[in-house]
Every structure is written in C-alpha cells, then in structure tokens.
Amino acid sequence: MGKWRFGEAVWIGLVLAVQGFGSALAKGVWDANWGLLAVAERWTPVPVWLGVVVGVAGLVVIVLSRRPVRGRS
Numbered sequence: 001m002g003k004w005r006f007g008e009a010v011w012i013g014l015v016l017a018v019q020g021f022g023s024a025l026a027k028g029v030w031d032a033n034w035g036l037l038a039v040a041e042r043w044t045p046v047p048v049w050l051g052v053v054v055g056v057a058g059l060v061v062i063v064l065s066r067r068p069v070r071g072r073s
C-alpha cells in the first residue's frame with residue numbers, strides 16, 4: 001500500500017485553483033480581474049473562461065497528487 005504525499009504539487013494546485021476561480025468570480029461579479037490573470041491582462045486580452053480553466057487545472061493537479069505513491073516506504 002502506498003503513502004499519501006502532501007508536497008509541492010498540492011500547493012501548486014491550491015494556488016492555481018484559488019487564482020483561477022477567484023479571477024473568474026471577480027470577473028463575473030465585479031467585471032474586474034484578480035490575481036495572476038489580472039497581471040496577464042495588462043499585456044494581452046484574457047478571455048472570461050480562462051479563470052475557470054486555470055481553477056479546474058488546479059483541482060486536477062491536486063487530485064492527481066493525492067493518489068497513493070506505490071513502491072515507496
């Protein structure tokens with residue numbers, strides 16, 4: 001049976017989820033971008049759906065990193 005790891009991938013996933021969903025919420029409610037996507041919007045137009053995509057990508061990273069690691073003790 002493998003061990004559960006709480007490492008860098010979980011932290012990266014949390015940051016992506018908070019930044020993505022927070023930006024999507026801010027864009028939808030207040031028509032203003034937030035976080036890392038607000039910085040990216042200074043140089044290039046950012047579509048509204050990109051925040052949701054970044055948030056979902058963060059959740060995927062968290063789920064994949066929470067899988068048990070086999071063969072390590």
